[in-house]
Structure formats: structure tokens, C-alpha cells
Amino acid sequence: MWPVLWTALRAYAPYITFPVAFVVGAVGYNLEWFIRGDLQQPIEEKSIFEMREERKLTELIGKDCTEVLSLKDKLEFTPKAVLNKNQPDKASSS
Numbered sequence: 001m002w003p004v005l006w007t008a009l010r011a012y013a014p015y016i017t018f019p020v021a022f023v024v025g026a027v028g029y030n031l032e033w034f035i036r037g038d039l040q041q042p043i044e045e046k047s048i049f050e051m052r053e054e055r056k057l058t059e060l061i062g063k064d065c066t067e068v069l070s071l072k073d074k075l076e077f078t079p080k081a082v083l084n085k086n087q088p089d090k091a092s093s094s
Contacts, residue, residue: 009016
């Protein structure tokens with residue numbers, strides 16, 4: 001009789017253990033909540049992305065967004081071409 005019972009329990013183990021684990025988990029969760037009491041929710045900190053976006057918005061408040069650098073001003077900050085590396089630079093010769 002015991003081998004038949006063990007074979008049946010082994011075959012139906014997932015159907016038996018899931019409800020037992022669910023009940024044990026629910027009881028443990030409620031017991032822990034009862035022991036700890038009603039705690040205040042933790043304060044959520046802003047993410048780095050949110051802080052950066054807020055900082056950028058505050059910087060834009062007093063700024064005129066229509067004043068932008070011309071394309072010529074931006075070009076002097078672009079990296080030099082690889083083929084012009086061996087030629088003397090204007091800034092270094094002065």
C-alpha cells in the first residue's frame with residue numbers, strides 16, 4: 001500500500017505543494033505585517049535622470065532659447081581630420 005501512496009504523491013506533488021506553499025506564504029506575509037505594525041511608506045528618491053532633467057529645466061528658465069551658436073563657431077571644436085595630423089597646427093606654432 002505504501003508504494004502506491006508514494007507513487008501517487010510523487011505524481012501529484014506540484015498540485016499538492018503549490019496550495020500548501022501559497023497558504024504558508026500568505027500566513028507568513030500577514031504575520032510579518034502584523035508584527036511590524038503599520039510603518040510609513042519609505043520616501044521615494046528621485047532618479048538621477050529625473051534630477052538631471054529638473055536641473056536642465058531650471059537652467060533654461062532664465063535663458064533665451066533663441067540665441068544659439070552659429071555653425072562656424074561650432075566647427076572649431078570638431079576634431080581634426082586624421083590626414084591633417086602631421087601638418088603644423090596654427091595654434092601650436094603661435
